[in-house]
Amino acid sequence: METTSTTRTDSCAGPRQVDRRPDGQDKYTISEVVAFTGLTAHTLRWYERIGLMPHIDRSHTGQRRYSNRDLDWLDLVGKLRLTGMPVADMVRYAELVREGDHTYGDRFELLKATREDVLSRIAELQDTLAVLDRKINFYADAGRALASERS
Amino acid sequence: METTSTTRTDSCAGPRQVDRRPDGQDKYTISEVVAFTGLTAHTLRWYERIGLMPHIDRSHTGQRRYSNRDLDWLDLVGKLRLTGMPVADMVRYAELVREGDHTYGDRFELLKATREDVLSRIAELQDTLAVLDRKINFYADAGRALASERS
DNA sequence: CGCTTGCTTGGAGCGCACTCCAAGGTTTTA
DNA sequence: TAAAACCTTGGAGTGCGCTCCAAGCAAGCG
Numbered sequence: 001m002e003t004t005s006t007t008r009t010d011s012c013a014g015p016r017q018v019d020r021r022p023d024g025q026d027k028y029t030i031s032e033v034v035a036f037t038g039l040t041a042h043t044l045r046w047y048e049r050i051g052l053m054p055h056i057d058r059s060h061t062g063q064r065r066y067s068n069r070d071l072d073w074l075d076l077v078g079k080l081r082l083t084g085m086p087v088a089d090m091v092r093y094a095e096l097v098r099e100g101d102h103t104y105g106d107r108f109e110l111l112k113a114t115r116e117d118v119l120s121r122i123a124e125l126q127d128t129l130a131v132l133d134r135k136i137n138f139y140a141d142a143g144r145a146l147a148s149e150r151s
Numbered sequence: 152m153e154t155t156s157t158t159r160t161d162s163c164a165g166p167r168q169v170d171r172r173p174d175g176q177d178k179y180t181i182s183e184v185v186a187f188t189g190l191t192a193h194t195l196r197w198y199e200r201i202g203l204m205p206h207i208d209r210s211h212t213g214q215r216r217y218s219n220r221d222l223d224w225l226d227l228v229g230k231l232r233l234t235g236m237p238v239a240d241m242v243r244y245a246e247l248v249r250e251g252d253h254t255y256g257d258r259f260e261l262l263k264a265t266r267e268d269v270l271s272r273i274a275e276l277q278d279t280l281a282v283l284d285r286k287i288n289f290y291a292d293a294g295r296a297l298a299s300e301r302s
Numbered sequence: 303c304g305c306t307t308g309c310t311t312g313g314a315g316c317g318c319a320c321t322c323c324a325a326g327g328t329t330t331t332a
Numbered sequence: 333t334a335a336a337a338c339c340t341t342g343g344a345g346t347g348c349g350c351t352c353c354a355a356g357c358a359a360g361c362g
Contacts, residue, residue: 136266212339
């Protein structure tokens with residue numbers, strides 16, 4: 001199902017990926033990845049330096065060549081970033097992936113904890129939404145009152 | 152409904168407030184506010200410096216005395232902070248409140264825009280939740296496979 | 303061949319939201 | 333009344349997540 005590879009990767013990639021990638025290609029320059037992900041090249045190189053990326057392939061002259069698998073990983077990182085997960089925690093997850101299959105349990109726990117975080121953040125936001133709606137209604141009413149006063 | 156006051160405040164406070172405040176009191180020291188809000192005293196003073204707070208009452212010797220209304224405002228600020236709204240935007244809202252009733256329209260617009268932000272952040276999080284659940288299921292299945300292999 | 307555009311690196315810099323410090327005045331408790 | 337706990341200020345420092353810089357190598361084009 002997944003294409004074979006000798007390097008360690010996240011063993012669970014999920015269905016076909018989002019931001020249209022040209023079919024049947026598996027080598028992207030950093031600027032192509034910038035276009036797909038919306039991250040800057042600076043950020044991509046920084047992610048690598050801090051250990052958030054798996055080993056990235058290089059061309060014969062040393063330039064980065066990202067694979068579809070790398071793009072999938074960046075998609076996950078992007079999602080986790082939206083949840084407010086600190087980069088250090090994502091690095092931890094990346095380390096577990098690099099360490100191999102025997103870390104499945106740890107990854108499972110980490111993801112479950114993250115899931116709980118996301119649920120409570122959603123709840124917080126819905127709470128905030130209620131407050132916002134009350135205030136919006138207040139100002140809408142006040143606006144109507146002013147309008148009728150003016151007539 | 153609201154207690155009277157000559158200072159400008161947010162005209163829409165909403166129902167009784169959360170973190171149990173002693174009934175019938177309207178003057179709190181900074182450390183009491185720290186206990187109610189979970190913010191540090193440093194942060195409270197910093198909020199004041201940057202214009203995020205209305206004018207805070209002082210004792211005859213110059214120490215801060217927060218009112219229930221100030222605590223309500225801090226509750227709102229706390230909620231907005233959870234949405235990821237930049238402090239600068241909250242300061243803008245605080246300025247509108249200070250400028251008086253003729254800014255109702257602007258406040259309405261600002262709150263509506265914030266509401267939209269919150270809705271899309273909730274959608275993002277639900278999207279992320281789906282990704283997380285797929286991965287969690289993957290690792291749960293992998294765990295079961297390992298268990299049966301072991302038996 | 304020269305020109306433009308793109309990629310490389312280590313390290314420095316930035317913006318945000320706090321967070322803390324020093325030095326002093328105030329309030330409470332024993 | 334004396335010690336301990338709390339409050340005041342302006343300004344400096346911190347941690348995070350980037351963001352940028354300088355200097356140099358590489359690739360494509362006329």
